Amino acid sequence: MPHFIVEYSANLDGKVDIKGLCDAILDAAIDADVFELGAIRVRALRCEAYAIADRLPENGFVDLSLRLAAGRAIEVKKKLGDAVFAAVESFLAPLFETPHFALSFEIREIDPDFSWKKNAIHPRLRGK
Amino acid sequence: MPHFIVEYSANLDGKVDIKGLCDAILDAAIDADVFELGAIRVRALRCEAYAIADRLPENGFVDLSLRLAAGRAIEVKKKLGDAVFAAVESFLAPLFETPHFALSFEIREIDPDFSWKKNAIHPRLRGK
Amino acid sequence: MPHFIVEYSANLDGKVDIKGLCDAILDAAIDADVFELGAIRVRALRCEAYAIADRLPENGFVDLSLRLAAGRAIEVKKKLGDAVFAAVESFLAPLFETPHFALSFEIREIDPDFSWKKNAIHPRLRGK
Numbered sequence: 556m557p558h559f560i561v562e563y564s565a566n567l568d569g570k571v572d573i574k575g576l577c578d579a580i581l582d583a584a585i586d587a588d589v590f591e592l593g594a595i596r597v598r599a600l601r602c603e604a605y606a607i608a609d610r611l612p613e614n615g616f617v618d619l620s621l622r623l624a625a626g627r628a629i630e631v632k633k634k635l636g637d638a639v640f641a642a643v644e645s646f647l648a649p650l651f652e653t654p655h656f657a658l659s660f661e662i663r664e665i666d667p668d669f670s671w672k673k674n675a676i677h678p679r680l681r682g683k
Numbered sequence: 684m685p686h687f688i689v690e691y692s693a694n695l696d697g698k699v700d701i702k703g704l705c706d707a708i709l710d711a712a713i714d715a716d717v718f719e720l721g722a723i724r725v726r727a728l729r730c731e732a733y734a735i736a737d738r739l740p741e742n743g744f745v746d747l748s749l750r751l752a753a754g755r756a757i758e759v760k761k762k763l764g765d766a767v768f769a770a771v772e773s774f775l776a777p778l779f780e781t782p783h784f785a786l787s788f789e790i791r792e793i794d795p796d797f798s799w800k801k802n803a804i805h806p807r808l809r810g811k
Numbered sequence: 812m813p814h815f816i817v818e819y820s821a822n823l824d825g826k827v828d829i830k831g832l833c834d835a836i837l838d839a840a841i842d843a844d845v846f847e848l849g850a851i852r853v854r855a856l857r858c859e860a861y862a863i864a865d866r867l868p869e870n871g872f873v874d875l876s877l878r879l880a881a882g883r884a885i886e887v888k889k890k891l892g893d894a895v896f897a898a899v900e901s902f903l904a905p906l907f908e909t910p911h912f913a914l915s916f917e918i919r920e921i922d923p924d925f926s927w928k929k930n931a932i933h934p935r936l937r938g939k
Contacts (some may be wrong), residue, residue, distance in 0.1 A: 556915060558874055558915070560818070561860075562688070562726065562728075564726060573859075573860040574860040574861075574862070576860075577861055577862035578862045578866075580862065581862040581863075581866070592864055592865060593865070593913070594864070594913070595863070595864055596861070596863050596864075596872045596913065596915075597863070598818065598820065598860065598861035598862075598872075599858060599859070599860040599861070600728055600818075600856055600858060601859065602726035602727060602728060603701075603727070603729065604701040604702040604704075604705050604726065604727040605705055605724070605725060605726035605727065606702070606705035606706045606708065606725040606726075607709075607723070607724050607725070607804075608720055608721045608722070608723055608804050609720060609721070610706075616724045616726075618686055618724065622917070629796070632797060633796075633797075636797060636799055637799075640799040644801060650803070651803050654806060655803065655804060655807075656804070657721070657722070657724065657800070657801075657802040657803065657805075658800060658801045658802070659686070659798070659800040659802075660798065661750070661793050661794075661797060661798050662797035662798075663797070666917075666918075666919075668885070668889075669888060669889075669892060669917060669919070670915070670916070670918075671892055671893075671896040671916040671917075672915040673907065673913075674912075674913040674914070675906070675907050675909065675910050675911065675912045675913065676863075676864050676865075676911060676912070676913050677913075678910060680864065680865060690816070690854065690856075692854065728856055730855060730856060731855070731857065732817075732829040732830040732832075732833050733830075733852070733853060734833035734834045734853040734854075735837075735851070735853070735932075736850070736851055736852075736936065737849070737932075738834075738837070742932060744852045746814055746852065760925060761925075764927055765927075768927040772929060778931070779929065781931065782934060783932060783935075784930075784931045784932070785849070785850070785928070785930040785931065785932050785933075786928060786929045787812060787814070787852075787926070787927070787928040787930075788926070788927040789878070789921050789922075789925060789926050789927075790922075790925035790926075791922075791925070
């Protein structure tokens with residue numbers, strides 16, 4: 556943990572650098588100073604088939620979910636969410652110049668009692 | 684919000700029109716009259732690798748998740764779910780003629796305190 | 812239900828047999844003796860774009876989620892989770908020989924009041 560998951564409509568191909576979006580989210584997560592570096596995982600899932608609102612072919616979306624371990628203070632999560640959303644909004648600013656794009660972001664907690672993990676990146680980064 | 688997410692086994696290629704399934708879900712969501720049109724996003728994720736039940740190569744699945752803002756009455760969500768499920772069941776009826784298909788649908792709420800969004804489709808549709 | 816969902820970074824191509832991983836998860840789920848065989852669905856989603864930790868190109872991840880019907884005892888879920896995680900850890904053991912891999916697993920419950928399903932596999936297997 557944490558896991559940032561981007562889902563996006565395939566018609567954003569060529570309009571958005573999705574790898575760059577993942578990098579921007581990682582940057583924002585690092586800057587928020589809430590997580591251990593070795594724990595942060597950002598990834599994107601491309602949705603080839605979709606149906607959005609009034610079905611104009613130009614309609615597209617980016618939906619970001621963050622799953623993180625339960626237990627952080629509400630204010631910490633709010634501030635983190637504000638910062639990440641601002642970064643994503645900024646990265647995707649050109650899309651908002653058209654009336655065909657919707658962005659969303661949700662934070663959801665993981666119950667630590669039902670979470671298992673093994674991370675070989677931590678020891679390498681902790682040793683630095 | 685709302686977000687409808689279809690996951691399906693890749694062996695449904697050629698058997699199911701997944702884009703058509705997304706459209707059928709959007710139709711059902713519109714007909715339910717619960718959501719603002721510009722907010723509805725339906726999409727599908729294709730699962731190339733899978734292992735299902737007794738592993739017959741014909742075994743396939745469609746799993747639908749709906750994430751929507753918390754706060755609606757239980758009866759509203761039940762009725763919505765019944766209607767969407769009926770539409771999906773009807774669309775996928777040919778698959779149930781074989782003993783190799785499983786369909787599922789879950790509704791989960793999004794905590795509005797940990798949700799961010801920006802939608803450029805709404806102003807266009809609200810202006811109509 | 813239950814649904815096992817693997818997400819993984821695309822740089823595991825050629826390093827991990829993802830179909831084999833799905834099979835190992837199915838085996839562990841069957842061995843746990845908690846679920847009806849016809850209900851178990853395991854699948855994987857490949858993430859082409861990602862950004863992980865300190866962004867070394869070798870950094871990779873596997874994230875497993877299990878969604879299952881609410882209502883089972885905590886001890887049952889813990890034991891099931893331990894067994895599935897051990898199976899996945901064992902299957903992915905070679906990846907842990909490098910300092911570039913992170914594995915995670917979360918169990919989340921589905922509210923039966925907001926769950927719909929239709930399964931044509933059950934009758935076939937129940938008849939055996």
